[in-house]
Amino acid sequence: MEPITILLALAGASFGYAGSQYVSKQKASSADQKSADKLALAKKEAEELKLKAKEEVIELKERAQSDISTEQKELKESQRRIIDRENNIDKKFEDLDTRNNDLRKNEEDLITLKEEIKQIKLRQQDKLQGIAKLTKQEAEAQLIDTVQKDVSKDLTDLVSKLQKEAVRNAEGLAQEVILSAMERIAGDVTAERTITSLKIDDSVKGRIIGKEGRNIQALQKELGVDILMDEAPGTVVISSFDPVRRQVARVALENLIKDGRIHPGKIEEIVQKAHKVIEKEIDQAAEDACREVGVSGLPDQIMHHLGELKFRTSYGQNVLKHSTEMAHIATIIAEEVGADVRVSKTAALLHDLGKALTHKIEGKHHHISGDLLRKYGMGEEISHAAEAHHEDIDATTPEAMVVRVVDSLSAARPGARNISSENFSQRMSELENTAKNFKGVDKAYAISAGREVRIIVESKIIDDFTAIKLAKEIAHKIESTMSYPGTIKVNVLRETRAVEYAK
DSSP: OOHHHHHHHHHHHHHHHHHHHHHHHHHHHHHHHHHHHHHHHHHHHHHHHHHHHHHHHHHHHHHHHHHHHHHHHHHHHHHHHHHHHHHHHHHHHHHHHHHHHHHHHHHHHHHHHHHHHHHHHHHHHHHHHHHHHOOOOHHHHHHHHHHHHHHHHHHHHHHHHHHHHHHHHHHHHHHHHHHHHHHHHHOSSOOOOOOOEEEEHHHHHHHHHGGGHHHHHHHHHHHSSEEEEEETTHHHEEEOOOOOHHHHHHHHHHHHHHHOOSHHHHHHHHHHHHHHHHHHHHHHHHHHHHHHHHHOOOOOHHHHHHHHGGGGOOOEEHHHHHHHHHHHHHHHHHHTTOHHHHHHHHHHHOOOGGGGGGTTTSSOOHHHHHHHHHHHHHHHHHHHHHHHHTTTSSSOOOHHHHHHHHHHHHHHTTTSSOHHHHHHHHHHHHHHHHHHSSSTEEEEEEEEGEEEEEEEETTTTTTHHHHHHHHHHHHHHHHHHOOOOSOOEEEEEEEEOOOOOOO
């Protein structure tokens, strides 16, 4: 390389280095200036913030001092009110002390005054006893006797008036509810009598009896009934206290006669089939009754006894139909009077359950019903309502009263039951004799087919007030000693006649 070229290259490099150093110095100088400017700006802003902070501190201080001053004023005001209240309380205590002292003094004066009045009263009583020549007890007795005589008639009139008002107000609503229920439910439910006899040809009787009576003995042994062949021509009479057995015997005899093969071996087979037929009929009758009245969930034992009521009658009235009719009427009446509908209709359906067992268990049927229902967990409300449908147990619930009412409705309406003329005459005599046993009764007549007993009393012995009491006593006596369907009206009549002759 030539020297000149080298020199030029060195010169260019030196110039470039110098130029770059100059540029760097210029840039550094510019950066220092910018930094100085920013620092100055920051200092200025810091001074401003510091000044502003001081102002805010001063303002907060002034505000705090103002708040403290306000609170001090409120505190002083509260202290003043408390001091005033304490002064008022102290004043009231002083007033109370003064009043207590006054009351204590008045009480002492009152005690003294009472003692003086008591002494005056005793002196007056002594003077009155001396004047009247009567002791205090004798005077009180005479006064009570006089007052009783004076108010007796008024009291009798008042009692009669209250009774008439109660009857007038309650009778309309009761009749409306009962008649509505009867109109909706009344039907031909009266009397399907249990069949205890069969019409057969006399020629078949000998085959039923069998050689040396073997057939009829086998029948009676298998069925547990008495079979009477000679009661009437063309008739076989089945006798048993158990209505279900009578039905089994009826079915078995009918099937034997149809089959024609009557011998001990066939009798046993037919009787077993008859048992199954009747058991099925019992279960079906219970299911139909429950479905008809809308009762469900009864225990199997209860259902079985309920179905057995299909073959039980009371005065010619089928007990199961009587029970279902009662359940329908009880539902309507319970809705009207606000009683429990479920309890009322269930108790009405099961109230005569004991009649299915009266030939097996001693006691009245309604007591047996209550015991059975409690035994199988039907609940006390249902058990009591069913058991209390007769008068020897007090009906303590609205549902029990509903069941008692509908039992009378179903049993007592015309055509529901029948009774023999002998039993009818006996009941009429018992009704009249029960009333005649009371003191002051002159005559007694059972009228309206035993629905009313009319009693004539001696006016000199029985006054108006006693007549009211006598009617209640006779009604209670009839309820406790007699058995009858429906209700009996006790009507006591008292008449005073004054007769004189003008001559």
